[in-house]
Amino acid sequence: MLIENMKMAFSAIQASKMRSFLTMLGIIIGIGSVISIVSIGDTMRGLFADLYGKIGITQAYVAIGYWVDERRQSDYFNLEEMERIKEIFGDEITYMDCDSQTSADASCARTTVKFNFTGIDYNYNEVQPINLIYGRFLNEGDVLGRRKNVVMDTVSAVNLFGEENAVGKSFRTTIYGTTDEYTVVGVYQKDMDPFEAMMMGANTEGGEAFLPYTILTWPNDMIYDLRFFCRSEETMDELCANIKNYVARIKDRRPEEIQLITARDQMGQWNGMLGGVSTAVGGIAAISLLVGGIGIMNIMLVSVTERTREIGIRKSLGARTRDILVQFLTESALLSACGGILGTLLGGGLVMAGGLLMGIPTVVRPGVVMLAVGFSALVGVFFGMYPASKAAKKDPIEALRYE
Amino acid sequence: MRQGKQNGERRSFGRKGQLPDYMTENICEDLIRLEDMVKIYDTGVLKVLGLKRINLTIHRGEFVAIMGQSGSGKSTLMNILGCLDRPTIGHYYLDGVDVAAMNPDQLSLIRNRKIGFVFQSFNLISRTSALKNVELPMTYARKSKKFREERARVLLERVGLGKRADHMPNELSGGQRQRVAIARALANEPPLLLADEPTGNLDTAASVEIMELFSQLHKEGTTVVVVTHEEEIAAFTERIIRFRDGQIVSDCPNVPRECGEERKTDASVKAEAAQKGDEALC
Structure with missing residues (x-):
């Protein structure tokens, strides 16, 4: 029927x-x-x-809360504190740096290109996919010795030197008032899909380069926030809470005054929106x-x-x-x-x-x-x-x- | 006529696997019995007496004509006999079952199994083929598809339209359409065939064909009741009931009108009808 x-x-x-x-x-x-x-x-x-899978879901930032009006000098981190945190939570943290960035004009011969420099630790390529095609990545010696070596992507290399394989070439730039000669030790390929390019900004004209974070902290030694990657997604909540409490204690702040953002929270916000x-x-x-x-x-x-x-x-x-x-x-x-x-x-x-x-x-x-x-x-x-x-x-x- | 239940009766859902008591086989010699039946139409403002105390019995196997002018109450009677309507007062026993107290769905079931309708305007469903039209009552009787199709073809063959099974109603002539309607009326092997002015929309030749088909069915044992106002049509039947003002005024066997004269044969009526048709043309 x-x-x-x-x-x-x-x-x-x-x-x-x-x-x-x-x-x-x-x-x-x-x-x-x-x-x-x-x-x-x-x-x-x-x-x-x-x-977020690419940039790392376990990535997190910790700093004094932006909502805290009255700032003290001690609210900023110094390198010693960063090392101590690394030591204490070393098992659970796979990577930590001081999230320092600066931009400056880089010049080689007659070419000048505006560069964004990001200070990183030597094991950054363990937590982020870096597709190195020429040369090497920064090593422990570069970081500890504050050597003026950089790793840049192919587009930046072409913009500055006119060719992709820029290993061994050097350029001049002024960081924090000091002009120096920097040498390219490695060049990597950036793989971005259109959405990533849209969200993170594609670099076509300027330049981007990684250099040892120790160059960007010295001589000021004043760090606003710490960036770290947790070992596993399952335990990251607990770890983040512990870090927050620890930071609050050493900074003589209440835990509510410490801001700790994770990539996962951010993704959750996007998803919620x-x-x-x-x-x-x-x-x-x-x-x-x-x-x-x-x-x-x-x-x-x-x-x-x-x-x-x-x-x-x-x-x-x-x-x-x-x-x-x-x-x-x-x-x-x-x-x-x-x-x-x-x-x-x-x-x-x-x-x-x-x-x-x-x-x-x-x-x-x-x-x-x-x-x-x-x-x-x-x-x-x-x-x-x-x-x-x-x-x-x-x-x-x-x-x-x-x- | 009534062995259809074993064949192709599909089990339907719930308690309807079996037919209710009033549908069980009670072959009653009086197929139709009206007892003091009154039909009143309530128009809201005034009550109209449609039928006045009708007492009528039609036996199984009869071939009856109900005659009367329009407004005589014959259509009202037809609706009641066809279980489309219910009497206001009195009883209507169809095959021994009092229909007067039944609800619309029970009446539907009775129409489906016990009555075959043939209408003046054929009333075929225009979007579906002749075959599907004939299948329709069997669909509502929950017969299997295979059974329906086979039986519909047999019925169309029987009314002489075997080759037109897949035609749409608008591809058929009036007479052919009416024959499809008759095939459809016979689908569930009802004991009663009710025809309401079956030849009203047909030319004379087609009318004769249809009435001969009814005669044939009557001879095979079906009870046929034809409502008409044409004497030529009534002449095919064996009993004529005349209506006027909601009452039966005469009810007599259709015997030769003058003593000794034989009952008109089909052929003679046909000739007469044809002649009349010619006159009408002139």
Whole structure:
């Protein structure tokens, strides 16, 4: 009987294709927008997860809280404190530096390029993927000896020296008022997808280079924040709490006055924000589903009136109230589900096309698709209820007489 | 006629696996029995007496014409006999079961199993083929697809439309459509065939064909009740009940009108009808 009803519903929908399509349009747009918004959200979330996976989910920063008004000299870290923290939490911390950066003009012959210098420890390439293609990375000797050696990426090398393999070349730059000659010991390749480039800023004109962090701390020896990587994601919460408490103690501050941000928290914030936006926009899109549902109800009412005679015939042949009810409900559900499927194709197709165009891998979850189509069928059943019950309640004599 | 239950009756859900008591096989010699049946239409402002105290019995296997002018109450009677409507007062026993007290769904079941309708305007469902139209009552009787299709083909063969099974109603002539409707009426092997002005929309030749088909079915044992206002049509039947103002005014066997004259043969009626048709053309 269900199959019979499906067939009947299909032939009824096919009988007036244009009208059926126009009726579905509301559902198509509704489901299409829900699918595309959810998929965009999912895609973004995936991209953020990848991004944070690359920069390290266990990465964290600790500093005096920005909300603390009255600052003391002792709120800043010095190198000794950093070494002590490294010693105490050494088992749980895989890497630590003082997150120091500076920018300065680097010049070689007649070329001058604005460079961003980041101070790092020698084992930085153990926690971050650095695809070294020429030369070597900074070593322990460079860091301890404050040697003026740098590692830069290929783009910076080309910008400054005109060629990728700049190992052994040197340039002049002024850091903290001291002008010195720096030597390139290694060149690495930056692999960035378009999303990373968008989020982290692609470097095309300037330059970027890593140098020993000891160069950037000396002679000031005043560090605003410490950057570290935790050994494992599972224990990082506990570790972070311990570090926070320890820092509070040595700085004579309350733990609430210490700020500790982890990459995971940041990602959670992004996800939360994306989730919020998805829900809000999805909710608005759901309103168009409501409108679509009302459209279906409207057309089904027209259809029931048009087919009054058919209803009379069916009843005279033995159709019970429920048979008629189910027939029309099936029809509206099918109409709506078809709209849902078309909407899914539209929404999913748009997202995929957009992703393809931007070179971003997109995510269209099958669960969401099933939910959307199922929900649209449900919309059809809900809004088909009134017309169908109107059809089912028709008096057979009246219905047969209807012209 | 009534062995259809073993074949292809599919088990449906819940307690409806079995037919209710009133549908069990109680072959009653009086197929239709109306006892003091009154139908009143309540229009809200005034009550209209549609049928006044009708007492009527139609036996199994009869071929009956119900005649009367429009407004005589014959359509009202037809609706009640067809279980589309219920009497206001009195009893209507169809195959020994009082239909007067039944609810709409019970009436649907009775219409489905015990009554075959043939309407003046054919009332085929236009979007579906002749075959599907004939299958429809069997669909509502929850027969299996295979059984439905086989039986529908047999029935269409029987009314002479075996080759037109897959045609749409609008591809068929009036007479052919009415024959599809008759095939459909026979689908669930009902004991009673009710025809409401079955030839009203047909030309004379087609009318004769349809009435001959009814005669044939009658000979095979089906009880046929035809509502008409045409004497030529009534002439095919064996009993004529005349209505006027909601009452039966005469009920007599359709015997030769003058003593000694033989009952009109089908052929003679056909000739007469054809002649009449020609006159109408002139």
